[in-house]
Amino acid sequence: MKVRAAFLFILVIVIVAIGLWMFSPNPARANAKLEMRSDPFPLAIGWVTLTVAVLNGDGQPIDNAAVAVSIQMMHPGMLPIHRQATPAPNGLYEVSINWPMMGQWVVDVAAELPGTQDTLQDQFEVFVYPVPVNSSTITSFRSASEIEMLVTDAERELHIVIPQGTQAMMRLGQAENMMPDEIRLNINGQNTLVIQNNDIVEHTIGPFLVRPGEVIRQKFTSPSVYQGICSLNVAESISIIVEG
């Protein structure tokens, strides 16, 4: 009886230990993230290789993950296209996709991490150009998680995220005003303007020139009015009004 009890006790200890080892959060994994690049960058109609990097919280590559990619046009009625990525060295996973149409697309990436039941998921809003274009300043896509992380105080910040392809869409006459004629802020409320440029060209919003990939953050502390050029407005002008 005592031997049986001792055996059961050891068995329980072993099971508990295995359970803790398997399911306890790995500090590096806890901040794991997905990055995505493409060749060509930015995307263009035709064959494109998407490369997904699966990185742990220390920025080290995670190999042996199972990475699935799903693309869908931001247009009602379009069915998504699903692909499984092929592992490459250094935590990279590649998939070739024949992009059929120009415009704004969403890429969903899911990575099942090895040795766990965790799945990393993220989303990338991309733009497919009719022909390959040059982008010397930025070389990768910004994920939804990355964009989300810029919000530090949602109640006080007004976020303007300029999506990739904005200038192209405006030139083609396929985008409405990306910016209104005026922005209103209040020093006692929403008092911080955050502009994030994910397009491949620079944009001007009033007094701010924002280069591709940049984020500009301005907290206003006194009432004022700033008028200037706006590359996101069809009338090409904007007023930033800060009220007291």
Add this chain to the structure above:
Amino acid sequence: MRFRWLLVILLLATSCSTAPNIQEVSPPSYADQLRGAVFNPPRSLDDFTFTSTEGEPFSLSDHQGQVILLYFGYRTCPDFCPTTFAELKRVYTELNEPADKLKIAFVTVDPERDTIENMTLYTHAFHQDFIGLRDDSAALQQLMRELGVVVEKRQLGDSSLSYLIDHTVSVFLIGVDGRLEVQYLYGTDYQDIVHDLRLILGDAL
């Protein structure tokens, strides 16, 4: 019955699992405390060399380790330029005139009328340490393009000035590594600029 406690322990063990939190927000960085418009990442700038009121050419690369406050204007500007420079003088004196750590420079957008001689008189009228910079080559256009400085000449019909120049009225803070870190819009309280410079220069002041 006898295995009930075993089941409880197993449940406790499995409940320790935690999903990875990939959206964890980074702790506030140094930049988050700045009061101007903060560039993330700081913007790289091409090196430039302009004629200076100091008697020798002024290059960006020669001022690594120093903070530069750069303003674009013109000597005969009736409003924004003198007001801004009066505020910059307050900044400079509030910081006890840190000449070896901070350079305040006025870049003329009117090289046609602003000579080094009359710019010297102009900048020194605010402070002896303030520097006037002049260039009429493509390098000035390049720097203005990089910073987003816009100028437009406006003809005056019956004025001895003959023209005014509408121009961007921001002050640009170039950090110790030569990159654009902060932009101060017109009307920024000088105390906010002082606050940021204390943060950036820290013990160096």
